[in-house]
Amino acid sequence: MVFLKLEIKAELENVTDLAPSGDDFEYNFKVVCNSCHEEHPKYVTLKRSETRNISNSRGSAHLVWRCGNCKKESSASFVAEASKPYSSESNGQFATLLKMECRGLEFTDFAPKGQWTCKGETGTKFLDVDLEDDDWVEYDEKAKVDVRISNIESQWTRA
Numbered sequence: 001m002v003f004l005k006l007e008i009k010a011e012l013e014n015v016t017d018l019a020p021s022g023d024d025f026e027y028n029f030k031v032v033c034n035s036c037h038e039e040h041p042k043y044v045t046l047k048r049s050e051t052r053n054i055s056n057s058r059g060s061a062h063l064v065w066r067c068g069n070c071k072k073e074s075s076a077s078f079v080a081e082a083s084k085p086y087s088s089e090s091n092g093q094f095a096t097l098l099k100m101e102c103r104g105l106e107f108t109d110f111a112p113k114g115q116w117t118c119k120g121e122t123g124t125k126f127l128d129v130d131l132e133d134d135d136w137v138e139y140d141e142k143a144k145v146d147v148r149i150s151n152i153e154s155q156w157t158r159a
Contacts (some may be wrong), residue, residue, distance in 0.1 A: 002102050006110055007094040008086055012139060013148040015122050021115040021127070022098075023049040029156035030109035031065060031076075033092035038069035043111055044108065048078050065105060079159075088121075097134030099159050110154040120147055 006125070011016065017115035028043040044063060051060040054075050061075035086095055100107065116129040120140040129136050131150065134151045 002106065003099060004102055005099045005105070005159040006097045007157060008097045008110075008112070009088060009090075009094045009151075009155075010149055011151045012086075012091045012118075013150075014143065014145045015118045015126070015147045015149060016121065017085040018087075018116060018118045018149060019083060019085035021117050023047070028111040029107045030104050030111050031063075031105050032108050033070060033072060033074065034104050034106060035039045035072045036067060038067055038072040039108060040065070040068070046076070051077075057083070057104065058123070070128050072104060074102075076100050076102045076105060076107070081144060083119075093097060094153075097154075100128075102153040107156050111154070112152050112156050116151050118147075118149065120145075135153075147151075 012151040022046060026045045026047055028045050031044050032039040046063045052063055052064040053060050054064055061077045063076040066073045079101055083098045112131040116131055118126050118129055120143055121133055124140050124142045126138060131152055134152055137145050140147050
């Protein structure tokens with residue numbers, strides 16, 4: 001078993017508290033088998049709100065995955081602590097978004113697909129932030145300024 005943390009980095013302009021849109025957010029990760037070191041060719045998706053039963057066990061996990069190469073079953077679960085929003089204090093630096101407990105697999109990449117949320121500097125809430133194109137631009141009517149999130153990067157490290 002290994003604990004991994006997903007760290008993200010982004011350039012925030014006039015916004016803060018970038019976060020996935022809730023427990024139903026669908027995370028997209030690249031996964032590699034620890035037994036044969038084969039990387040799955042597609043992203044796997046998982047949600048905090050869904051768990052699956054582990055074969056031959058009474059336990060469950062957020063991801064139960066069988067390697068297509070060696071057929072070994074592996075699993076991963078979100079660590080119970082809540083995700084921390086990416087704040088303007090971390091602007092341009094890596095900060096931890098979430099932690100995962102992995103058994104028999106490791107994550108190698110993260111695609112920031114799906115709907116994210118953030119807040120403008122005056123408290124305006126943006127609930128429909130799409131980071132798939134690596135650049136999100138909007139206008140904050142309250143503050144009368146452009147807001148932007150760009151240059152999104154991620155990395156997995158041991159927790």
